[in-house]
Every structure is written in structure tokens, then in C-alpha cells.
Amino acid sequence: MTVALILIGAVVLALVDVPARSLGVSNGVSPWLPPDGASVTGELDGTLSSASAALFAAPQATQSLPTTTGAVLIGTLDHELATTVWRRTVATADHDRYEVYTAGPDVRLLVRGGASIAGFAGGLLVLPHDAAPGARWQSSGTTVQPDGLQWQSSFTASTAERPDCLATAGELTVTGSHDSAGRYEVSQTWCRGRGLVRDRWVAPDGKVTAWAETGGTAPDVGSIGTGDATDAPGDPRDWTLTELHPTTVLPGSDPEPMSGAPSGPPLTTTSGLLVLQSGSDVVVLDAHEGTGPVARHRLHPGGPITAVGVFGDVVLAATMARQVVAWSAPTGAVLWRTGIDDVVHPVLARLTDDAALVALASGAVLALDLRTGAEMWRAPALVGSDFPASVGPTGAVLVAGSSGTVELREATSGAVRWTWRTEATIDGVVLGSDRAWVMTDLGLYGIDPGTGEDTVLRRAGTATLPFVAGDRLVLVRPEGVRGLDAEGREVWRRPYGCRSASAGAGGVLCWQADRVSLLDPRNGTVVVEQPVAAHMSGQLSASVSATGVWWRVTSADGSSWVVYRWSA
């Protein structure tokens, strides 16, 4: 009886879990639609642009659209959100244009962006599940935006020039007293597994909106900058704190606060764009002075995001679907997409001007070419909560291996310069100009980067965060902060109880209970402090660059989108 009960329990558990296990498998999604995260290059009204696809449950989609567009979507679905939708994003020069469709089995247009938003209650049927050459279909309903207009549509399908594609043509008639009323001509080409490859709308006033896939690669693969900014750090004592409120601006609409829940720290590109993760999207914002940052592109890699990084003007995102995707931040175009073995560590590190280093959960580090996504080299690495490698200033990278080894490798080729072994348990590695530092349970080892011989062994204690700043190794513990020289001698000690710390901007940033302090690594003195008591109520995410500090606080009061910049 007991065994039978367990077997029955197993079957019941498996059955009730079926819907959840099917999430992301795209059950019921039309075979004409592209996969989640797919992106193609095309021309919008004669201008190069890219179109990307996202498959969402409707509630998630409402959080992944500007607030007004999300509200229209809810209206078109009559608040019945238990459906999967296809968000098609066409990137224009300064903002994205959104279209939202039901994902299947029939494909219905729910929301169409553009000069103004149009919402079709129940959805304008653009591709029925049994569409084939010669088929005809009709649909009708009312509009949600503007409200209350009547619409009816009639489409026919014919054979397209391309194989495995279907051409559709039809008309949409909107009646009522509004500027948008009238007869629209619509012609589209759908390709199996690729979605819309051609989309042409002629408005009642004769204005044509046309998008057509051109294929090929994004226009700026070769020209986009991948190196860091070379701005001078300036004097931190001149830094001021700026509070920024990101907004979305769509043509014909007033600016509106950003919707959705951001996560991770604010990142900046060399061309001054601000990058934030929001749910399964990466949002690129113009860091406008005065009006606050304005959203330009919403990038979707496909599946939940595990890591986001910015390298020059390239935005990198790693996903739970074991892919790494790179976009051009200014245009929103996908530069490349590559598959990897496992989920990556949340830190994406810069390796060289045109290469990034990622760590896999399976225990390896990969060097990826930022221009092509090609794997340059890989090495076995420690699986830990900290990033298992440290990139130094001399074209080398220090990698903590899985079995008590530490290797200094050439950043460009991955060739091993030397290998150092220990019986101790390795906790982390830091590479400076004069020393390679290895944190272990036996203590802190200082290794000559030229020879690979350890010359220093020093106590570090548990719960120690090590940073290289200037020519000092800075050890941060709950009890205080210490600065060591290359020989491991303690040069200074300060009783700062840092909650967290990071290096950059020419010093070490120590986040305390009510303020953030920039410490001079040479002597441990406080260069400049900024009170942040009001920001410490939630989870604080910060990024440090050569020119200043950006942070954001995840809080429950809806202010998560507020970004703080502390710089010159």
C-alpha cells in the first residue's frame, strides 16, 4: 500500500506540474512565429532597423511595455491575461516601436505602435492557424485606443515568392468619429519559424508604413566600440550627487515613468547611455540631463537573464537558455548570439579591449570575442560565489582552478604563463601590477607575477574581500579595512565597518550604514563621502567606473527606477 501510494503520489505530482514544466517550451505557439529572443535585420520605411521577438505570458508583457501600451494590451484582452503573447519590437533611431500579437494558435494583432497606439479588442486576426494559399478570413470588433471605434477586417492568403512562406493581403476598416477612422490596406509575408518578414500598411491618408527583412548582419558590427571610455577621473572632491528618474517617451504621448521591475546595477556605455536590466529585458536609456534618462531600446535575449555587462557600446546578456547575446547599445541591433555550456556567473568581466571573460557554473572561464562572440579560449576554473578570475593591467589574467591550482594566462591567447599549486582551499584571486594574490583558508599568498613563485604568506581572516587599488592590496573585513603593500606588510588600518566594498574611480568605495566613502588606497584616508542613509533601506546595486559611481535601490515603494549618479 505504501509503495503504491508513493507511486500514485509521484504520478499526481508529475501531472499537476505539467503546465509549469511546459513553460518556455512554446506549447500552443503558432509555428509561423520566431523563437523567443530571435532578431532579424530589416528596413523600416527605408531605414535600417532590427526587429526582435519576445514570447511572454500576457502579465509579463504588460510589465515589458511602456505603461500606456501595457494598459492598451490589458484592454484588448479584456483583463483576461492567461494567454501567451508575441511582442515584436522594431528598433527605430531613437525609440522602439511595439506590436503585440496573440502567440497562437491564431495570430491576432492586439496592439500596434507607431505614430499612435492602436489596440484591437479581441485581436485583429492576421494569420489563422490553418492559413494556406487561397484561404480567406475575417474579424471585427472595437478599438481600445482610441476607445469605442468599430473595426472589421478581411484577409486572403496566397503563395509567397519565398519557400515556406505565405503572403497575406487584406483591408481593415475603422469606423467612427476619429482621425484614425478609414480604410487601411495591409499586406504581409509570414515565414514559418521566422514570423513577419514583410509588413506594409497604407493608412487612409495614403501614408505608407513598411518594414521588410533584408537579412545579413547588423550594420555596425565592425564599427562599434568595445573599449572603455578614456575620460580622466577628475577630482572626486568635486563630485556631486544627481538623482535621475528614467522615463519612456513614445511619439504622440507624454513622457511616462518607466514600468516594470529593474534589477542589477546601472551600467553606462562609452557613448553615455544608461543600461538597466528589467525582468527578461535589457533597457537602454539616454542619460539626458535635466529631463532624466529616456528609454531608447528594450532588448530581449530570450529567456530569463542571468548576467548583464557593458563593454564600450556593446551590451552583453547571458541567459538561462545558455546563450550569450550582444547588442549595439546605440541602435539596439543584435550583433551576435552564441550558445554556451552552462549558466554563467553574474559577473561579466572585461578581458581586453575587444574580449570579455565569463565564468560558467560548470567550472570554466571562457574568453569571448566581443565583435563576433567566438570563443577565443577556455580554461577550467573554480566554481564559487566569487568570480574565479582576475584580469590584470599587463595583458594577463589570473584564473583560480578547481583543484588547488592558480594559473596566470595570456589574456589574448589563454596560454599559460605559470601554474601555482596549493594544498589549501582557494577562495579567490586578485591580480595587481606587482603581485598575484590568492586568498586561501591558510592565508593570503602573494605570488610574483613574473616567476609564479610565492613570496608572501599572510593571515587574511575569514569574510575578507580583497581589492587591488593602485599599488595596494586592500582587505575589507567587517571589523575594518587594511591596506597592504606588495610585500604583504600592513601599511594602514581603518576601523570602517563596510557593508560592501568595491574598487574603482581611483580608490576603494566603502558602503557603510549611512554613507559611502571613497578611500585613498595609499593611506586609507577618506577622500570624499556621500550621505546615503535614505538609500540603504532596500537592496543597493552599484557600479563603479573611472569617473564616478552609479547606484540604484531595489525597494518596494515603486522607486526602484530612480538612479543615483555620484560623479563630476
Place this chain on the structure above:
Amino acid sequence: MVGLTLEAEGPPTRVRMTTFLATAWRRVILEPVRDGRLRDIDWPPGLRVIVIIGYVALVLASALALLSTPLRLLLPLAPVTDEITIPRAVVGVLLLLAAVVLTSFLLACCHGPVWLLLTGLLVGVPALLVMTLVVLLSSIGAPYAAIPALAAILTIAVLMLVWRRRGLGPWQFPVLFALVLTVAVVVAADASIRAVPLGYDVLPGQVGLLIGVLAPLAAPLTFAAGTAPAEVTVTLASRTSSLLGRTFRRSVTYTVMLAGAFLVIGQLVWQVLTGRYDALTGSSVITTVSVLVGCSVGVAAMVRMGRGRWRTDGVADTGGALGWPAGAVLLGAIVPLLAVLIVLMMLSAVVPSLDWSFTLLQRTWPVPATRLAASVVALILAIWSARRGQPVRAAILVCATAALLPMVLNGLLDTDRALVIDLDLAGLLLTLFLLGWMTWLAARRQLTETRAVGLMAITVVLVIMPHRQAFGEPLEFLFGPGVLIILFGLWWQLFTSSEVGNRDSRHFPRTSRVLLLLTSVLLTVLVLAYNSLTRQPAAGGMQAMAELGDSVLGFGILGAAVAGIAIDVLRDRLPA
């Protein structure tokens, strides 16, 4: 006084090597299993099938832990948290295994002593509530699903109190399992009905939360699992050496002893040539010598206090039995301090001058300080045990405390150099001592065959000691760091240190003991499987926990065994 000598066994007999190997296998592996496994001694109806289910679940959980790498590569991953992922297809299996663990645990608590019943009500029931809370706190729609789940949890609590008056019945496990499963199914169904349409897959997170709540209970056994290599080393050394002495001619015994000595010397030379001693620091030398002296003197004192009841053969078994309680005390020592600090933190809302309690938790000294207190308790227990005629337990505790003290001092003192026991150096010192002693005995014509067996046993320990953890390392790339060695330790613990589950008393009946043992092993393997499948660093800290067990209690077992064998050599008797 127990004393075995070769003379007492009669002259050695010429036998074939296969017989020796078969006997060695029996004495080193089969006998510890025979003596230490769970046995069906008047088990009530229904217990046998629970144990079989437990073993099947153990095999399944072990397979999940071992196959985590290919499972992650082949199956789609789902998020547990923002940073942790798990192969989605195994989430249901983990939930089912967790249901078996919880059922077994609650039933053990139900039929155990009062403190165990309270533990069940304070840990097991809240663990179920944690999952249900997610259903309750969901902001989407009315949480009707929580009603059957809460009803099931309430029924479980009531049944535990009612059944306590009766013995284990054959229907108790199925009923309890059905109730626990009801909670699991309701949670999974609620996730499917309410979260999936919104695009969220919350079940992996809920299973992660449940296992996370139970995971601290797995820590003591993980600590104990770390001692398995030391136990096997000691058993292998003492029993095979004694067996060899009894089985073969005198010349064979001396030849093997000399071969062992040469092997140890060879290992020493290799260590010197490969620079293992190059990085030796003064603090390591002082620490290692101090710990060795402390352990030796301590064992001698405990043997003296134990009035001659020393049995080297019992070191591995006694050490294995100490694993779980030692782990519980060492790792749980911080809990009372945490409780005091939490109370102080709550009081600080009324008494602002107590707000220092907030910052205290961020400091690093509370853990070593509480472990120092645990060391003092261990020493008191050692003296008490020795006086009650249990010098083996006392000796292990003394050596384990000697190994723990440098770690404690490292946490408390801000010295420039860490106080570290260098096992290579310890091996070197012991080797030099052994060779000197061997020579001295031979020169004085006191190197009897019995003594040669004892010295041979020490050489075996010295040869194996540096490599006792190494067998899992070549396969780490396949199974993940520490997984193989922890699994081996857990299965070894279950098979050789479960004698406590065969005992019976009015306050702590056998049924409860068996279920508790099974639960603790299954829970620990389940947590290991979860940590491996989610690729948490160092198996979610379990590798460090097992290494702590090896460094402290494993060292205690090895130290007590070597010192004990040395005493046997002094007394001219066999170690086993």
C-alpha cells in the same frame, strides 16, 4: 585489560594470498558493516517497508547527485532564484524525495522522546508551512488552495500527538505521507493554476525554499561523513596488519614492515623533492608540533585514566559514532549565541542602548568563540569518558580538540601568520620518530613480531594519510567538487555507524531511532543532490563541512589510532 599478542594466536600458518585478501576484505569492510548497519531487531509491522523505501530514495538521491553534470547539460534549466538554476525535470523528483524525508522525520519525532517531538513540531511542521506560505502570500487571487494544505498540516500535528500514545502502525507512514504529499500537490497545483498563466514557474523556488529550511539539519551528518576516510584508513591499517601478522610467517611480517618503512621514506623523499616543505612557516611548525604533542600526551593521559581498557580496534567505530553528535555540537554551538543576540536585537527597539547587538552578528569572532566553548565541553567529556572506562572515546576527543584549537585561535587572534597544522610535516615527524623507534627496538633486540605488526600499522596510516581524500578528486570534473567523497562518507556512516539505531530504550524507542537515522542520511543526500543540481559552489558549502569533519574528528581518529598503536607497541601486543 584486553591484550592480543601473536604468541596467544599460536604460530603463523602458511596460507595463500587470496585467503589473506578475502579475510582482509571481510575484516576491513564486511565486519564494520555487519556490526554497524541497521538490523531488523523486533521491528514493528510497517517499519521494514519504510526502511526499504528509504534505501530506494537514498539510491535515487545519490544518483541525482552523481549525475548532476549530465542532467544540467541535457535538460532545460529553470530559475530557483535570480542566480541559481536547476534542471526543471528533476524538481518533481526532489519534491517527492523531500516528502519522504519529511514523513520519515515526522514519524520519528512522533514516536521519539519529548525533545524530538518538539523538534518535529518546531522544524518539520514549519517546513511544510514555509511552502504553504508562498501560496498564502500570493497576491494573485484568493488563496483557496491554502485551505486543504493548512488542513493537512493541522491534521499532521494532531496525528503526531495522538499516535504518540500508540506504537508504530503499518498505516501510519502511508497516512502521514499522503498528508505531506497533499501539501506538496496543492503547492504544485497552485503554482500551475495561478502562476503559470502569468508566466512564472515558482515550483523550483518553493522546493529550493523547503530544502533550504531543512538544509541546516544536514550539516552534522555532512561533518560526520568527512571522517569516513580516516575511519577506513585506521581500520585498514590496524586490521590488515594484525591479520598479516597472524597469517604469515615471521619473516613476512618483518619484510612487509620494512617495505612499509621504505615506502614511507620514499613518500617523504618525493615530498621533499616536489617542494612540499618549501613553504613551511615557523607558525606551522610550532602549531603542528604542539598539536602532535598535545594529542600524544592527551591520549597517554586518557589511557592512564581509562585504567587499561584501551582497544585500538575500537577507534574507528567509536570515531564514527562520535561524528553526528560532534558535528551537531560544533556547528550548532553558535545557535544559543544567535538566540541571545536575536532577543537583544528585539529588546533594542525598547532599550536603544542594546543596538550594539545588530553589529555583533557581522563580526567574525562569535563562531570561533562558540567553538572554543565546544572545545572546553569536549575536553570535559573526554575526562568524564576516560574515568568511566571509555579511553578510546576520550582519546579521540582530546586529539580532535587539539586539531580544533588552532582553527579557533585563528578566528580569535589577529596574528600575521595563520596557525595551521601541516599534515605533511606531521607525517615527516612521525616518520622520523617511527624509524628511530624501529632502529632502537631492533638494536635492543626488542623488535618482536607483535611490535613489528604495530609499527607496520603505523606505516600504513602514514602512507595512506596524505591521500585519504584523493580518491574523489580525479572524478570531480564529472561529479562536482566533493560530491563523491561526501556520498561515500554518508553511505559509510549509514552502513557502519548505525548501531545506535539498533538499540532500544523506553524513552527513545528503536522505531524512532531507525527512522531518525534514515531521515538524517536521506536528508543529507537530498541536500547534496539539490546543491549539485543547482551547481552551488563547493556543493553548497557541504564540501567545507566535510573537510572540517576530516580536519577535526578525522584528525582525532587518526591521532588517537597512531598514539594507541604506539601504546600497543610499547606493551608488545597487537593493535587488533
